[in-house]
Amino acid sequence: AQSVSQHNHHVILSEAASLELGCNYSYGGTVNLFWYVQYPGQHLQLLLKYFSGDPLVKGIKGFEAEFIKSKFSFNLRKPSVQWSDTAEYFCAVNGKGGGNKLTFGTGTQLKVEL
């Protein structure tokens, strides 16, 4: 079975601070990895995804994530956050061979203060 852990449940940052949200997964085989974002009052949107190749993937709005296979991690980063980045962020994993079922982490609430 696949599982995802997000260790930071609530993060508060000031504008222009750097962001790193942790994500670790558990699965014995090849995985696809995703980060989704849910802005207040909006539906979940795909931020970025990793399938294969370059382990550093870039997504929308200046976000990036690095897949480190040896650490089973897929941490999300942004060099300088903005107030508009206030949202809930979900990491998700899809183990190949398990269909297209996504398993989500518990989410991280990010609040960016002016």
Add this chain to the structure above:
Amino acid sequence: DGGITQSPKYLFRKEGQNVTLSCEQNLNHDAMYWYRQDPGQGLRLIYYSQIVNDFQKGDIAEGYSVSREKKESFPLTVTSAQKNPTAFYLCASSTPGANYGYTFGSGTRLTVV
């Protein structure tokens, strides 16, 4: 515009009543999913369907039922057997294969009183 429509946005029901949540997509996606979102617990998979007339239980299927009679539609029934039905329910769809993310609907918030 293509997308997923969930209705209604808010739903109130009395305890002991079954209730059906609607999910319709016009993206021509084969696969559809139902998730439940609770604070601090992320999204948990209830049921999913890869093709019409076929569906599988997810991680928390007890107390729920689904049907997939049309490609576009995947309604979820929350039965009286579901012990804690008050939650935010999200429907999603995707194209076949493991390389695609999901498109999500805007969700239905169900409150059982």
